[in-house]
Amino acid sequence: MFRNGNDVVFWKKAAVAVLFIAAFFTGRLAAYLTASEPSNTGQSSETAGEPTSDGGTSDLAGEEADATFAEDSDLDSTAVSAETTENWGLSFQEEGKTPVANATAEELAQYDAYFVGDTEENVIYLTFDCGYENGNTPAILEALKNHGVSATFFVVGNFVEDNPGLVNQMLAEGHTVGNHTAHHPDMSAISDIESFQAEMEELETLFYEATGQEISKYYRPPQGKYSQSNLSMAQELGYQTFFWSLAYVDWYQDDQPTEEEAFEKLLGRIHPGAVVLLHNTSSTNAAILDELLTRWEEMGYRFGTLEELTQASESV
Numbered sequence: 001m002f003r004n005g006n007d008v009v010f011w012k013k014a015a016v017a018v019l020f021i022a023a024f025f026t027g028r029l030a031a032y033l034t035a036s037e038p039s040n041t042g043q044s045s046e047t048a049g050e051p052t053s054d055g056g057t058s059d060l061a062g063e064e065a066d067a068t069f070a071e072d073s074d075l076d077s078t079a080v081s082a083e084t085t086e087n088w089g090l091s092f093q094e095e096g097k098t099p100v101a102n103a104t105a106e107e108l109a110q111y112d113a114y115f116v117g118d119t120e121e122n123v124i125y126l127t128f129d130c131g132y133e134n135g136n137t138p139a140i141l142e143a144l145k146n147h148g149v150s151a152t153f154f155v156v157g158n159f160v161e162d163n164p165g166l167v168n169q170m171l172a173e174g175h176t177v178g179n180h181t182a183h184h185p186d187m188s189a190i191s192d193i194e195s196f197q198a199e200m201e202e203l204e205t206l207f208y209e210a211t212g213q214e215i216s217k218y219y220r221p222p223q224g225k226y227s228q229s230n231l232s233m234a235q236e237l238g239y240q241t242f243f244w245s246l247a248y249v250d251w252y253q254d255d256q257p258t259e260e261e262a263f264e265k266l267l268g269r270i271h272p273g274a275v276v277l278l279h280n281t282s283s284t285n286a287a288i289l290d291e292l293l294t295r296w297e298e299m300g301y302r303f304g305t306l307e308e309l310t311q312a313s314e315s316v
Contacts, residue, residue: 124301136285178215247276
């Protein structure tokens, strides 16, 4: 029994406070449950980041957090845009199947650009991005030689300048060397053909000085960043552009994936016609490559070259 009006006021205020607190925590609980609930699509997505030419890291297509190269990020764009910069990304929806990418193979084809080969054939196109050398490339070359695999190495300027011996070894052992630009900038930020051409030609010159040969007209956009005009400029310069359909977070020097983690990604997500991107700076890649090639072969895959990929596409 309330003694007076003040008691009534007090208890009314107390009741309001209790209701407010209950509503607050109920909302917080609902938000938590919503954020924690797994997606019902069963899909995962992945983009890719890579080392800069000085050994640092940059977004290649977002990074794991951002990552795979930014794993588990969403793909908001499904077409090549003329005005905006796109970060190349992949969404793996079914094991053993081609992932969904920012752009389709058909959309890229009009710019002589590719990210996957024949999706009905068990063939793998192996590529490496070479931002710098930290001692792992010799083991990678040895594993490739043991299996008779010809890969494509996309190199930047300082790699060619600092490692002419390795670059010439790549050529001597039947590999292809492609253009990853001289300084590894965000090429999609370049709006004029003259600046774009200068970046590409500087690498061409360094390569010729180191090898006495012309570099293959294969281009991989640094950081996986591109736009329609970017692809058009590369095409105008006679280049074919290559993205990828499989990669993983392998570029952090101080946070290398375990061998088990690498096998899980690279075996579980391999698919017919895959263009695989690995980094030459990864100690994990150097350690597992020989076994990885063996296990891919045991799965029924063979290894093709990017030249083979483009010729098959042109004949369709």
